[in-house]
Amino acid sequence: MRIELHYFASTRDAIGRESEQREFGPEVRTVADVIAALEGEDAAYREAFADPSRLRFALDHVFVGLDAELADDSELGIFPPVTGG
Amino acid sequence: MPPTIACRVQERPFDSAAELELLETNSDGEAGAVVSFTGLVRGQPGSKLELQHYPGMTQRQMESIAGEAARRFELIAGTVIHRHGILQAGAPIVFVGVSSRHRAAAFDGARFLMDWLKTRAPFWKREIAADGTAHWVEARTSDDEAAASWD
Numbered sequence: 022m023r024i025e026l027h028y029f030a031s032t033r034d035a036i037g038r039e040s041e042q043r044e045f046g047p048e049v050r051t052v053a054d055v056i057a058a059l060e061g062e063d064a065a066y067r068e069a070f071a072d073p074s075r076l077r078f079a080l081d082h083v084f085v086g087l088d089a090e091l092a093d094d095s096e097l098g099i100f101p102p103v104t105g106g
Numbered sequence: 107m108p109p110t111i112a113c114r115v116q117e118r119p120f121d122s123a124a125e126l127e128l129l130e131t132n133s134d135g136e137a138g139a140v141v142s143f144t145g146l147v148r149g150q151p152g153s154k155l156e157l158q159h160y161p162g163m164t165q166r167q168m169e170s171i172a173g174e175a176a177r178r179f180e181l182i183a184g185t186v187i188h189r190h191g192i193l194q195a196g197a198p199i200v201f202v203g204v205s206s207r208h209r210a211a212a213f214d215g216a217r218f219l220m221d222w223l224k225t226r227a228p229f230w231k232r233e234i235a236a237d238g239t240a241h242w243v244e245a246r247t248s249d250d251e252a253a254a255s256w257d
Contacts, residue, residue: 027160029158029159029160029228029230030158030230030232030242031230031242033158034242079160079163079228082160082162082163082166082167084226096162098160098163098228100160100228100230101230101242101245102225102245103224103225103226103227103228103229103230103245104224104229104230104231104242104243104244104245104246105157105159105188105200105223105224105227105228105229105230105231106145106188106199106200106220106223106224106227106229106249
């Protein structure tokens, strides 16, 4: 499954890039699965995702939880709680 | 007819007085109240604020929040502007203006819009001190509580 990942704020700084296209195997079905797969790859992801309570997710520009199911060509935003206004 | 609340994400400054005047002059006698809020960048002289946002999601999310406000408070018209980029201390950062038949709905609508923008619009603030040191602003529990008070 192909997913376009977008990172913002401190999450972007920890990972060291703004976005990336990734291909995941059939074991990756939810947002939580993406997080686990990336954490298994590299320490930068483990640092960025260390505290899941400090992460928010947007699937195709709509806020979702860790259990949201992905579809092929989904766009997933991963970032800390927003601080605008 | 559904109300029109114009939402804009922009880097350039806005003129809050001009935005307010537009709402007042376009009321067509239907609106009895206009309430506006302007948010400014706090900070020491020489400090800056960087506003990052999620292009593609921000406009859609602001329009969704504005639509919810219009439904809940029977707003007649409104304008929501949120800036991004690098802003100097003292600069205007956000504008919310709404009109309604009576004042209570306009006050509540403006407050609701700000409370939801702070907790649901994908913007992130980074404070940059005059000496160049910078840090991302942490989300505040009080903002979450203010937004939750409308549930």
